[in-house]
Amino acid sequence: MACEHAPGGGAAAPASATRYILRSRLLRGAFLSLVISGIGMSITAPQITLFLVEELHLTDSQAGLYFLTNLIAPITGYIVGSLSDRMGSRLLVFRISAVAGFVGWALMAVAMQAWMPFAINMVLLSGAGAGAAQLQAAVRDELNRAPTPADNGVVAVMRTAMAFGWVVGPVLGAVLGAMLGLRPLLFLTGLSILLSIVPLIGARAVPPPRGRESEIRMPQTDEALGEDAFEAEGDAPAASAPASAPAVRTARRRSMVPLLFFTAIYVLIMCGETVKLAYLPLYMDRGLHVDAAVRGAIIGLQPLVELPLMLLAARLADRFGVTRVLMVGAVMAVGAHVSYASAAGIEPHIAPLIVGQLLMAGVIATFGVLGITVAQRLLPDRVGTASSVFLSAYAINAALGGFVGSVGAAWLGMPHLFWIPAAIAALGAVALVVLGRLVPLGRTERR
Structure with missing residues (x-):
């Protein structure tokens, strides 16, 4: 058990x-x-x-x-x-x-x-x-x-x-x-x-710890990153510690490559959120002629659902591991945008929009809670830098999402423009699998 x-x-x-x-x-x-x-x-x-x-x-x-x-x-x-x-x-x-x-x-x-x-x-x-x-x-x-x-x-x-x-x-x-x-x-x-x-x-x-070496303490429920994963260029392998040495891990100064890779993945998965905020209300108003109260309820559904899902995501990460929960979040991002894009062909039209909002709440809950933790573990000797770099992805999402939405609206129209962020999120999911194989992002120990 x-x-x-x-x-x-x-x-x-x-x-x-x-x-x-x-x-x-x-x-x-x-x-x-x-x-x-x-x-x-x-x-x-x-x-x-x-x-x-x-x-x-x-x-x-x-x-x-x-x-x-x-x-x-x-x-x-x-x-x-x-x-x-x-x-x-x-x-x-x-x-x-x-x-x-x-x-x-x-x-x-x-x-x-x-x-x-x-x-x-x-x-x-x-x-x-x-x-x-x-x-x-x-x-x-x-x-x-x-x-x-x-x-x-x-x-x-x-x-x-x-x-x-x-x-x-x-x-x-x-x-x-x-x-x-x-x-x-x-x-x-x-x-x-x-x-x-x-x-x-x-x-x-x-x-915060300073210098090239710092003690990194992690809960036993999380798998520490490999000592040699994406090491900074020029770092020599550390000599094996004697068996009698204290069980204290020291980390050499790490490369920022895994952090930047993970931040880029987050941008790919989340850039569609800006597209949704900009164009979903327009589609409901002009395309579906939905009442203002209903539009507000559909848009407001997501943040309300996010709150309990954030706590659930943390519990699931403790039980099943961070990587698995993030992968579920990435798949939900693809599903959310597919739901938005399919709204025109499904009756009633607002049903796929509600499904998309629920799925997108799960995306933000998983990456919003666990993403910052993973980013900090990928650069454990510079937690402040890791936090700022990862959270700056919100600004990149806004800029990229605005560009994607503009191109999609002119090329495919609404709601079909959501196929573009669905494809981008799928690319992010594949990249997450690759990163997870190169650098363990965390797991739960079991007996």
């Missing part, structure tokens, strides 16, 4: 991730900060295009170019993550980035020239997003310092914090935007990012 084990090696009863979060000042503060950040960012995200068109008088095409500035995010993420790894203070980097985010959104609220939002997003807001990733790195440092039987569950709960913010934020943003106007709404976004510092006042994060 399969049995799960705690880090100490003995059998453990199912552990509550919430209990470990409540016990830790750092984890409690990080959770609340992520909720506040998620609400702040999501109240503006659906309104930014409207602001560019109505307040700065850009055309629809010019407003779409704004999202291309997100392509600077991977570069900023690498710089901020490397700074976090070197400084030895994740929270300091997070606080500096939060202040930069506040300044950026405050400047956006008073912008009068069309070029200003583009410059502000590249210089200030990209840094704010990369800084938020350092909270995930601080959580991983804490779990490495004091592993729990529910590490995957803790990460899952942290991810639900952002998801909760994105459930509440768009509704709140629509109401506040109508009441206050778009410019005050942008300022409120900056204020919320600044307020995300408050829950972490007094919290102390574990200093």
Whole structure:
């Protein structure tokens, strides 16, 4: 009979991730900060295009170019993550980035020239997003310092914090935007990012390990990466340790190739989410003539389902292994876009859309929870860099998804344009199989 084990090696009863979060000042503060950040960012995200068109008088095409500035995010993420790894203070980097985010959104609220939002997003807001990733790195440092039987569950709960913010934020943003106007709404976004510092006042994060060698502590339920997998060029094989040596693993400085490969896989699997957000509401409105209330219910179904599925994904990863759960998520991504693309030929037409939303919720639940964990394990001696680089994929998804949607809409029309992200997600699934064979991503030990 399969049995799960705690880090100490003995059998453990199912552990509550919430209990470990409540016990830790750092984890409690990080959770609340992520909720506040998620609400702040999501109240503006659906309104930014409207602001560019109505307040700065850009055309629809010019407003779409704004999202291309997100392509600077991977570069900023690498710089901020490397700074976090070197400084030895994740929270300091997070606080500096939060202040930069506040300044950026405050400047956006008073912008009068069309070029200003583009410059502000590249210089200030990209840094704010990369800084938020350092909270995930601080959580991983804490779990490495004091592993729990529910590490995957803790990460899952942290991810639900952002998801909760994105459930509440768009509704709140629509109401506040109508009441206050778009410019005050942008300022409120900056204020919320600044307020995300408050829950972490007094919290102390574990200093990240520095140098070429660092002790990497992983729960027994996860398979450590091979010592020689994708080693940095020029590293010589380590001599075999004597049998009497302590059971402490040291990792040489690793190559970033596996991390970049995994991040690229995530982009392939998730780029269709931007296509869906842009074109599914249009298809339901213009193609199916669905009532606004029904459209809102179908779009809002996904984030509601994501919350419980994130916790389920963590439990399944503990039981069946990270790689298997991620593969299921990749297959669900293909299925979701196939469902959207098939809507025109199935009665009632909204049924495949609902199925697609449920499948896409599973995709985000699996990769949203487990993706950051895998990324951090692929670069365990630079967790801050790993977190920022992986989470910068969100910005790449937005840019790539916008391009794919534009080409698909002109070439295939709606809803057939969703065959393109289905094919791209299938390519990502194949690439995930290849990476899983080259580098073990994690497994559950059994007896």
